[in-house]
Amino acid sequence: MTPKEYEQAVLERFRMLFPPPRFTVKHNVRLSGHKTQARRQVDVCVFETGDPKPALLIEAKRHNRTIDSVHAGATIALIRDVGAVSAVMVATAGFSRAARNYLAAEGIGHLTITLNEAQGLRWIPLVEQAFAVDHEFREVSGHLVEALRTGNATPFLDETGLPYEEWLAVFAAGLSRFPNTTAHVLKELARAHFDDAVRFNAVQLLDDADELASADIAILLASENDPDTRLLLHELLGN
Secondary structure (H helix, E strand, O other), rough: HHHHHHHHHHHHHHHHOOOOOOEEEEEEEEEOOOOOOEEEEEEEEEOOOOOOOOOOOEEOOOOOOEEEEEHHHHHHHHHHOOOOOEEEEEOOEEEEEEHHHHHHHOOOOOOOOOOOHHHHHHHHHHHHOOOOOOHHHHHHHHHHHHHHHHOOOHHHHHHOOOHHHHHHHHHHHHHHOHOOOOOOOOHHHHOOOOOOOHHHHHHHHHOOOOOOOOOHHHHHHHHOOOHHHHHHHHHOOOO
């Protein structure tokens, strides 16, 4: 994950904390520095609708090591230059005690969003292209798309907690971006999920995506006991 991708993932977390229509969260904002008299780049800004002045500044650091006082100092200098605005520093690997103390002394918050968390957050816009996902399910939807990217069926074999429309949107996103690994997950669900309805839906999605060969259908029929799913599989075989 690149630093820019991490910043976009951080933006998605703050979009959940500051949802529209009251707030707008923007990436890569240029603000005037009062002391430097230069345009300063801020990774993420939260704006209250109708107000051109940001309500919150967020600096995101994708570092392999904890943020030290030097890196914290750079963010503090930026915030001082931009002006009296609330701010948060976000990092992948946490903060040293000195950095936490330094930020707290300047009234700046700190938040850790790990790379694992960010991997899921970054796919939320892709899911939203398929369906207007309910606010409650945005983050889990993003993490399930990340599982599809890596071909990991495990999160889907238990109850995901997603309503049917959000579940479909996750797979629509996966099939559009990662068709091979998403088809692999769907085949695992069609073969091994405990819920008859999930197996049936997985078969339908595989057929719609033209990802079911005759050999795949024969394998699924050998272990399928649900009458509706068996009927669907026989129809797909043409007998």
